[in-house]
Amino acid sequence: MTDGVTAAHGTGGHGEPADAPVSAWVLGADSGGSGLRITLAAVPEGGAPQTVGTVTSTEPVRTGAQGIDAEHMLAQLVPAARELLERAGERAQAAGLRSVCVGAAGMATLGGQLRAELPAALTREFSVRRIALAADAVTAYAGALGQLPGAVVAGGTGLIAMGTDLRNWRRADGWGHLLGDCGSGAWIGQAGLQAAMRAYDGREGGSAALRERAEAVFGAPLSGLPAQLYPRTDRPAVLASFAPEVAACADRDTAASEILRAAAQEIATAAAAVCPAEEGVSVAVTGGLFRIGEPLLAPLREQLHRRAPHAHLTEPAGDPLDGALLIAARLSSDALRLPQDPALLSLT
Amino acid sequence: MTDGVTAAHGTGGHGEPADAPVSAWVLGADSGGSGLRITLAAVPEGGAPQTVGTVTSTEPVRTGAQGIDAEHMLAQLVPAARELLERAGERAQAAGLRSVCVGAAGMATLGGQLRAELPAALTREFSVRRIALAADAVTAYAGALGQLPGAVVAGGTGLIAMGTDLRNWRRADGWGHLLGDCGSGAWIGQAGLQAAMRAYDGREGGSAALRERAEAVFGAPLSGLPAQLYPRTDRPAVLASFAPEVAACADRDTAASEILRAAAQEIATAAAAVCPAEEGVSVAVTGGLFRIGEPLLAPLREQLHRRAPHAHLTEPAGDPLDGALLIAARLSSDALRLPQDPALLSLT
Numbered sequence A, B: 001m002t003d004g005v006t007a008a009h010g011t012g013g014h015g016e017p018a019d020a021p022v023s024a025w026v027l028g029a030d031s032g033g034s035g036l037r038i039t040l041a042a043v044p045e046g047g048a049p050q051t052v053g054t055v056t057s058t059e060p061v062r063t064g065a066q067g068i069d070a071e072h073m074l075a076q077l078v079p080a081a082r083e084l085l086e087r088a089g090e091r092a093q094a095a096g097l098r099s100v101c102v103g104a105a106g107m108a109t110l111g112g113q114l115r116a117e118l119p120a121a122l123t124r125e126f127s128v129r130r131i132a133l134a135a136d137a138v139t140a141y142a143g144a145l146g147q148l149p150g151a152v153v154a155g156g157t158g159l160i161a162m163g164t165d166l167r168n169w170r171r172a173d174g175w176g177h178l179l180g181d182c183g184s185g186a187w188i189g190q191a192g193l194q195a196a197m198r199a200y201d202g203r204e205g206g207s208a209a210l211r212e213r214a215e216a217v218f219g220a221p222l223s224g225l226p227a228q229l230y231p232r233t234d235r236p237a238v239l240a241s242f243a244p245e246v247a248a249c250a251d252r253d254t255a256a257s258e259i260l261r262a263a264a265q266e267i268a269t270a271a272a273a274v275c276p277a278e279e280g281v282s283v284a285v286t287g288g289l290f291r292i293g294e295p296l297l298a299p300l301r302e303q304l305h306r307r308a309p310h311a312h313l314t315e316p317a318g319d320p321l322d323g324a325l326l327i328a329a330r331l332s333s334d335a336l337r338l339p340q341d342p343a344l345l346s347l348t
Helices: A070-088 A090-095 A112-126 A136-145 A185-201 A208-218 A222-229 A235-240 A243-249 A254-274 A288-292 A294-307 A320-332 B070-088 B090-095 B112-126 B136-145 B185-201 B208-218 B222-229 B235-240 B243-249 B254-274 B288-292 B294-307 B320-332
Strands: A004-006 A022-032 A035-044 A050-057 A097-104 A130-135 A150-155 A159-164 A169-173 A282-286 A345-347 B004-006 B022-032 B035-044 B050-057 B097-104 B130-135 B150-155 B159-164 B169-173 B282-286 B345-347
Touching: A022 A070, A022 A090, A022 A136, A022 A320, A035 A070, A035 A320, A050 A070, A070 A090, A070 A097, A070 A112, A097 A112, A097 A136, A097 A320, A112 A130, A130 A136, A130 A320, A136 A150, A136 A159, A136 A282, A136 A320, A150 A254, A150 A288, A159 A254, A169 A254, A169 B185, A185 A208, A185 A222, A185 A235, A185 A243, A185 A254, A185 A288, A185 B169, A208 A222, A208 A243, A208 A254, A222 A235, A243 A254, A243 A288, A254 A282, A254 A294, A282 A288, A282 A294, A288 A294, B022 B070, B022 B090, B022 B136, B022 B320, B035 B070, B035 B320, B050 B070, B070 B090, B070 B097, B070 B112, B097 B112, B097 B136, B097 B320, B112 B130, B130 B136, B130 B320, B136 B150, B136 B159, B136 B282, B136 B320, B150 B254, B150 B288, B159 B254, B169 B254, B185 B208, B185 B222, B185 B235, B185 B243, B185 B254, B185 B288, B208 B222, B208 B243, B208 B254, B222 B235, B243 B254, B243 B288, B254 B282, B254 B294, B282 B288, B282 B294, B288 B294
Parallel strands: A022 A097, A097 A130, A150 A282, B022 B097, B097 B130, B150 B282
Antiparallel strands: A004 A050, A022 A035, A035 A050, A130 A345, A150 A159, A159 A169, B004 B050, B022 B035, B035 B050, B130 B345, B150 B159, B159 B169
């Protein structure tokens, strides 16, 4: 289960010395399709959480008919937390955990069992006082922008935008590859493969470059592609796997660059829908989608400027695990300003 | 298995009297997702086939790892043909079947077992001399345009265009709901549901009217729609079920009418890609999609005129079962002019 333990290292950008007085020990967790990461951090008085160790499991927490399986998560979370406290030394073990934040994909709709069982179990095991259960889009937000008002777009195979004025959360998209996820990796890859099929047919709107890339990846002739794609259960991931090919063609193929421009427009539209109106708020984009880089980011800056001219695009400070730690740290000192929400960010 | 036998009735538009001398008895079959229809027809010398009886089964022929299951098809086809010959009387039984045409969805890619086993089995059972195995898009073509050069678009949950200059077949789209089927029922329904989700989010491009219809059909709030759609195995059909709602909103909602206009453009694009260049060729559209009527047909006429001005849109003469009968009838008198193709129209 436990696949790796990283050495202690600082995460914060605030540069507290490692020997500043620790006011609390906190735990952050990030659960998603690729597994579970759990980090222990020391929080200096009024400062940023300092990571002291991380445990990574590549076994994703199961989802069953009752939603995300609380028992399966606890079976990974509890031993990992014990191991991290032990490695952190006597001071940490004596103090115990002041707070925990667990961020999980699917928390909003499939987190009922977690909300019902996790807090009591963690209190029983670690005498922990304050527990936050967060949607992964909320930990992505906190990781990227901390407690500032603004909007964060998290993009990978899917895509969701989350915004807050620190009173309420607003969400846009994240509805999956058939109902939305507009501008996501699956969306870009699908548009690229459709342009390849158009070229194969001789239909208007096709791209010879994308057809060539699709044949290189999936084999020629492309009439064999449906039989490869439809029987799979991870169809969105297969579609998303073609997104980097679209990006690689963008500098020499009009269809490819238009797909990225359209994706940028969708991403900016989702960000604008959730972004607070106040002047100077921050917008950040985070997640594997944006590794595409300039072919996507250049039109995105342009579209964001058009749709939310009052906002400015900033680099995300950290990832969802950093966000979970930040929520846990702020919770430990009663300084959490991100709004509570029964589905998105519930506190015990 | 046998769900209905219709009374004898004529199909042809040529008005041969029912007592014209019969030159041959032929069988046509149409196999698809909603079941199997089998028709016996009498072919007068040089005339159009006259239906004498039809057997309908609502049990779709199974598709397995080896493709369309030949044994399962024969288990329905053989008893139905016997029953139809018996009902047609002594003359038909004495003459036997001169030719058979079986049209099936998936024939091109999944018809290997049918091509290997069906001809020998039918010859053994009925001493039939000539057998044609056709893709459903080919029987749709023959049903709509007979043996004229042109293009036929068959639209339902999916969409495929087939064209011929009587030398070769050309195909466009029909790649399924993720890779194409652009302009199909699933495509229109999906675009409508995406516009509903946009309205729910407050994203640009949403439609309040489509949101209201989606809530009426799937329940409010629409945040529950993903959990209803994604676990289903018939997702394209669920998407297509919303297409009539989009059509019903088209006269009062800009987003809905734009979706139908975009669908019309896709349909015209597919037709133009397969339509022969010669002046005055016919284009026909057929299938359940076009029951949407004028909200789709009006922009389609306009788009077809723009993309294939040399072609003229004609009413389809009949459906795919009529097409299978026509192929069988022409085959019986060595007058088949539609081009042979190993995947699309194979003859024995």
